[in-house]
Amino acid sequence: MKLNNDKMRFFLGFTDTCGVYRSVEQSLLSQGHRAYFLNLGNDLREKSYDNPFVPRLFRRTYDYAHCEAEGSTNFRSYFAQLAYKAAMIILAIWVAVCFDVLLIKSGAGLTRSRFELRVARAFGRKIIFSYHGSDSRPFYLGYTAERENYPEKIRELESFRNYLQKSEELADIVIDSPSSAHLHMKQCCLRQVIFNPAPLDSFPDQKIDYSESKPLRLLHAPSDPLLKGTDVIRRAVLELKSKGYIFEFREVNGVSNEQVIEELLASDIVVDEMYSDNYAGIFALEGLTARKVVVVGGYAFEHLDEYVPDWARAPTARTRPEKLVELLESLLCDHKLRQLYRSRADAYIKTVVCPAKVVKRLVTLAGGEAPSEWFFDPKSIEYIGGAAAPMEEIEENIAQVYKVNGAQSFSMEDKMNLQKILVNRASKN
Template sequence: MKVLIAPVETAGFVANLVQGLRQLGVDAESYVSERHSFSYGDEEEKKSPTVRLWRYLGTLFQRKPPLPLLVRAALLAAQSVVAWFVLLRSIRLFDAYIFVAGKTFTNTRLELRLLRFLGKRIIFVSLGSDSRPPYMSGGYCAGMAPDKAAPRVVRASKKVSKAVQFQERYAHYMVNAPGTGQFHRKKFVNWFSMGVPVAEAEEQSTEGGTQESRPVRILHSPSKPLLKGSNEIRAVIASLREKGYAIEFIELKGVPNAKVREELARCDFVIDQLYSDTPMAFFATEAAHYGKPAVVGGYFSACVNQYVHSDDIPPSAYVLPEQLEGTVARLIDDKLYREALGRAARRFVRERWRSAAVAKRYLALLNDDVPDSWWCSPADISYLGGLGVSDKELRAMVRYIVDHYGWGALQLQGKAALKERFARLLS
């Protein structure tokens, strides 16, 4: 079986899954639509001219600072045309497709119909934002008043819901996390049962110096500070300092990954984000390589054991947002706990999330060898948290949508449990 993984790279997910499949003897390759800033070893020189052109156009389109609007429109149109040639080339070469982040080459029904007609295996892997209801995502509404954000959120909710159902219709399997599976109509494979493919790591230094001789060093590296709750995290650090805690707080943004790794090796622990629907996102996973524990806030922490088997829960200090300060204080005070949690996190990513181990589970999906424990039923989902949004902000947004657009705008038709939870939330 020849497997293609495409078309979006996020934090090495695609590259690591390719390497894991190859370690199992599977002929696997990746096609990604733009050059990632960290490269992730995608072997560009071995790609066909058509694939290289497709990616070159996508890279120019995403260039920072952006090119003029008309130039970007022309690039997008050109890449969309070339995408069909990339698809047709892939059909000759591959038997199975693993599509990442809800995207395909052309993002059309015709593409998936063609792949199914030709007997290709199809798996969709969600990474959160591509399936999460937009009113549960700070990426759509953080820092905005409901009346300003609601029109965009309502349009996006309809679009995302349709996309999820569109993928469900044609995919052999959908992989998604319970905290972002509210729009599903059919059962899907629990993302936590599969895991994040992590590259084989060299032994990393975990030395942060002697605690008695220096302040505790805490690292925060937000890709999007507003979404990650950085203001609230800074306030927690300030409060602890006022209480007498000696803290060296390092915040990194927009720096090369090598600088992040350097600080990970030097810190005592990291604070990832305030509102997360997973105990260990990509930054916390990278910290685990160095044996450094992560403090992660999120409402899903209250129910993670309800949706995820204990063996599949990555070790972190995953707590409710209002518990963040107390949890940070505990990691400062209790060095033994902090170091034990760091060791557990490193062991988890090196064993459970090792590229070959995760790839073996995806290979099982491709071969229709799916244990019952991997399945997640959308009827069982009643979680209403989300990413980058507080419960107060979520309540205000949903109330505005329901009052001005009606319940149908939430795209939760047939989801009695979720509707009941929202009704209680608004009461």
């Protein structure tokens, strides 16, 4: 189904992740499209418009019903649930009538049946489900805290896979990454092409400084030190200092976003994370927006390069975790190399992830005019390096999962080549 690309109307819901969907909404509005993001989670970004009556009514009944649900099952609770269901019907009709495209994070609706999305589909609206990693990746390809619960986790994985695949029946388009879309069956649009709006709101009143500090300043600001590989970064810093390199290193966490941004602007090299499965996460993208050299570690880059067009690859300085010291040595010693990364960041922010470009690509996708290079088949995925954990831990996860119920434990029966790779890796452990 093709849509009029001039003034497309987008509804976004129902939760955000690091401000991505609020940024998309603002980008759409800035380019003259109608857009409304109904965020039922925490929303730290101030809205610059008045909420329409229908979502305002729904939000009030939503909050009222959830508040009453925590109390006893009395008449007030019954009435709250009744009012909530009525408001949901009104909201579903409002969305279906007023918008052309529904962009839904993780394919999650308001109800188990996703009634509101089915209403929109009945009205002929286009539905796009977008995924961001942990909402589509099998658990054994990530950090696993409780290995003794593997049998239960495997049962949950099978249910989760069935849920995702049934979700695809509702969606016209699925957005995901070749490094995390293992459980999908339907052709996916590359997340690297669509979901990378420059976080311009992070620097509303700040002037970007292109000069370097003396000595150079390195920054690491982990949201979760365990998942970001902070220990690897600390060891690298100590090794570099033992070799005689002179630089300042700042590690900050548990502080306000404003303080993190201040540290970011005062730094020269940003060491983001060591176990990423993407070229750049949100903080790395903020670093690029500030025209800093951004270091990202992980195992997925070669795999991603097989799918993602050159222009859509965020220009971070990429490395495997075990080669971090080598990369940092190069960056500390080579001013021209640092300037090269800065200039690439500048070009990327101006020509790829500025709001106008992001909106143009999203509208092209929703309008059914996206080129074939924007898509990939999940059945071709061969990546098993996971995210948020060292390779040794991922391999141990794979081996332990295989012990429970053999190849069937992986829930990859529809991807026999990937299943074979997993079995071979499990057999080596």
